[in-house]
Amino acid sequence: MLRVFVGIFIVAAGLTAQAENSLRVATFNIHWGNANLQDIGRAITESDADIVCVQESSQASERYLQHHFRDTYAHFVFKGHNGRYAEERFGFISKMPLSDIRYAPPVDGLFGTFFATVTHNTQAVKLVNVHLSPFVISRGSTFQQAIQAVSSVEAVHRKEIAFIQSKIDPGDPTLVCGDFNSLSTFAAPTQLITLGLIDSFAAVTDEPETQPTWRWPVGNLRIQFRIDYIFHTNHFTTVRSKVIPSKGSDHSLVVSEITLNETKNGQQNKEPTQ
Secondary structure, three states, X not given: OOEEEOOOOEEOOEEOOOOOOOEEEEEEEOXXXXXXXXXXXXXXXXXXXXXXXXXXXXXXXXXXXXXXXXXXXOEEEEEOOOOOOOOOEEEEEEOOOOEEEEEEOOOOXXXXXXXXXXXXXXXXXXXEEEEOOOOOOOOOOOHHHHHHHHHOOHHHHHHHHHXXXXXXXXXOXXXXXXXXXXXOOOXXXXXXXXXXXXXXXXXXXXXXXXXXOEEEEEOOEEEEEOOEEEEEOOOEEEEEEEEEOOOOOOEOEEXXXXXXXXXXXXXEOOOOOO
């Protein structure tokens, strides 16, 4: 059995203990212009994740994370494209060694894709760190105009996610995590579901769209959407998942606890796809 856990989960009695044979994984866009790195660190600490997929890191935030978590995480790797965009850097923070680290520069879109592999309990798990092209919401926009802004990048997202799909073998235990800049019913998430991947948070959460992962003030409005995801192949079952807000970013940290499905006669029992 494999253990995958994204974050720490709070219950009335306190913190839920990590299940045996599970792995904790988180995704967190920490905002490239972050002025409150202490709260970013607080959210990561609260998650108690084994692996954190980070988007929009900067040299300053990377130095802070490596110093602040030097006794917790032994492995740090960050990457950007060529310095054209302030928000282009992203990476992995991991308690376990990372192998097969590969950064794919953008073919379509702005930021590219980051790949790595971890081995847990002898099982190789492939990680895909995603930061799809952003949308722009103008000041004074209405809610409908905000939705239109999100949908305006759909054509680019289709190309970006098609590239990611081409790099995924559904036969391999795989996690696709990150900032999709996309609603759950839009192209990128639905294309992964069509491929057979499972939206971890939605799999264990009633009315998941009522728990946004991104917020932004627009005039008198406060726009909020769920645009950060952890997808997994049907090798896994999500035990629990949670959103941890942070004052240090316009995004929240998303966490899940996922276990590898039991095997029978050498074959994995497949969780039904959504």
